[in-house]
Amino acid sequence: MTSLECLSVGTPIVSCCDNFDAHRATSAMMIRMGMQELVAGDEHEYVEIAAELLQNLSGLRELRTQIRHGFHNSPFTDISGLVRELEATMTGWATGRLAPFTMLETRRTC
Numbered sequence: 001m002t003s004l005e006c007l008s009v010g011t012p013i014v015s016c017c018d019n020f021d022a023h024r025a026t027s028a029m030m031i032r033m034g035m036q037e038l039v040a041g042d043e044h045e046y047v048e049i050a051a052e053l054l055q056n057l058s059g060l061r062e063l064r065t066q067i068r069h070g071f072h073n074s075p076f077t078d079i080s081g082l083v084r085e086l087e088a089t090m091t092g093w094a095t096g097r098l099a100p101f102t103m104l105e106t107r108r109t110c
Contacts, residue, residue: 003029004076010068012060014049016040033070 003026006013015027017039027039040046053060075082092098 007033007067007071007076010064010071012038012053012063012067014038014040014046014053016043016046018042029076032076033067033074035067035070 001011003013003015007029013026013030015030015038016023017027018024030036030038038049040049053063071077075085089098
């Protein structure tokens with residue numbers, strides 16, 4: 001399964017920002033959905049997040065519902081809106097009105 005398929009059915013994904021494009025892409029998806037708490041900065045934090053999830057099974061059930069709902073109400077399922085946002089961002093970059101990555105208003109970026 002791909003990360004998008006997992007998210008569409010509410011499967012939590014703990015990701016780690018590192019040098020692999022696939023990991024960074026999944027981390028960016030999680031951040032985009034407002035799930036920064038599932039994005040680790042390093043391997044140690046990755047293990048901490050995963051262990052914490054496994055120690056709270058009732059919280060994990062709630063998280064699955066939150067992810068499923070969040071995914072289906074996210075830009076990932078609004079193709080027209082996603083394209084408009086992409087066009088606006090690229091236009092901003094091309095005209096110099098927007099610096100790369102300033103559209104990420106998150107606590108953690110990859």
